[in-house]
Amino acid sequence: MSSVSAAGYRIVENARLDARNTFGVAATAPMLVEVADATALPELFGYAMLRDGPVLVLGGGSNLLFAGDPPGAALSLASQRIGIIEDDGDTAIVRADAGMGWHDCVLWTLGHGLCGMENLALIPGTVGAAPIQNIGAYGVEVRDCIHAVEAFDRRTRAFVRLDAGACEFAYRDSRFKRDPERYVVTAVEFVLSRTPRLRLDYAGIAEELQAMGIDGAPRASQVAEAVIRIRRRKLPDPAVLGNAGSFFKNPIVPAAVADSLKAAHATAPVFRAGGDDLRKLSAAWLIDQCGWKGHREGDAGVSDAHALVLVNHGHATGADLLSLARRIAASVNERFGVAIEPEPRIIGAVW
Ligand SMILES: Cc1cc2nc3c(=O)[nH]c(=O)nc-3n(C[C@H](O)[C@H](O)[C@H](O)COP(=O)(O)OP(=O)(O)OC[C@H]3O[C@@H](n4cnc5c(N)ncnc54)[C@H](O)[C@@H]3O)c2cc1C
DSSP states (O other), rough: EEEEEEEEEEEEEEEEGGGSSTTTOOOEOOOOOOESGGGHHHHHTTSSSHHSSEEEEEESSOOOOOOOSSSSEEEEEOOOOEEEOOOOOOEEEEEEETTSHHHHHHHHHHTTOOOGGGTTOOSEEEEBTTTTTTTTTTTEEEGGGGEEEEEOOOOTEEEEEGGGGGGGTEEEEEEEEHHTTTEEEEEEEEEESSSSSOOOOOTTTTHHHHHTOOOOSSHHHHHHHHHHHHHHSSSSTTTSSSSEOOOOOOOEEEHHHHHHHHHHHHTEEEOSSSSSSSSEEOHHHHHHTTTTTTTTTTTTOOOOSSEEEEEEOOOOOOOHHHHHHHHHHHHHHHHHHHHOOOOEEEEEOOO
């Protein structure tokens, strides 16, 4: 491995990415560009390999599966500045650099008395990746508090600022996810309030607050603490057991499909999905019904606590995990006639 340093960036050849993905699978990028200062991007994307080839923008690697090596360069952004850029006393706009850790950003906003991101505490990864799949948890999606996304547009080779509407956010989706070779997100602006509008109605938050001895009106930081406690109990820590969180998205299906599933299986969870004619099903329930929870093949497996979470027990390859995921999806399709799609981006293979 050799490396070159220049103003604003550092280039490493043949860079191992094993420690840069939370599945902990082996992968090597022919070139890794570590960008300390995003103003170097126009210069960097002037070089042929970055200008003309595929470029994988890498955050914390917590929503990726390396089923093979990335075909071109990988690029990561290191800058972690954060600050308030507008403030009317109640509502403030916080701007954070893409390289900042997501959870640190959430804690920073709460520490400054700003509410809105408390339910998204402890999601792994970086600020720059948060808009890519419109991260969500406990009834909140990041689009609820995104004001604008700043990015380098590879097509025009210019910096752009997209307001929330232009980001075309949807459930675990955005224009960035649909067009992964176009934008390098450099910073995100969040609109947050000092007046809490807390979401406590989701997946055990109220019960957790009660268990913490908090009655009455909790503070946003206490809601974040409740979310952190629930997540630590429910999800495997990637530092201990390689995983990328939920491996499958909850499928959105026509209401008629959900109705017939419910008629055949009264316990099947069915949720509204925006609009009268669409429903969201629980991928975890579908996978669990097919008997996959706790399944293990060599070092590739499904968490015994959570049917949606694929795990690397040690030395699984990305190809092992992808093969298991494909068979899980095929079995769900065969039994229920429902297609489930992966949530992480798969590198080096096609789903
Ligand atoms: C234990 C665990 C729990 C999780 N829980 C949740 C959850 O509750 N909700 C949820 O939504 N997700 C969850 N995830 C998934 C993951 O944490 C999020 O998707 C996170 O936003 C990924 O951030 P990252 O920096 O690791 O991105 P990476 O995995 O490095 O990249 C993910 C995608 O974003 C792109 N990308 C990254 N940075 C940039 C950038 N600056 N510009 C352009 N593209 C970029 C990559 O190219 C890739 O396509 C979980 C993962 C784990 C391991």
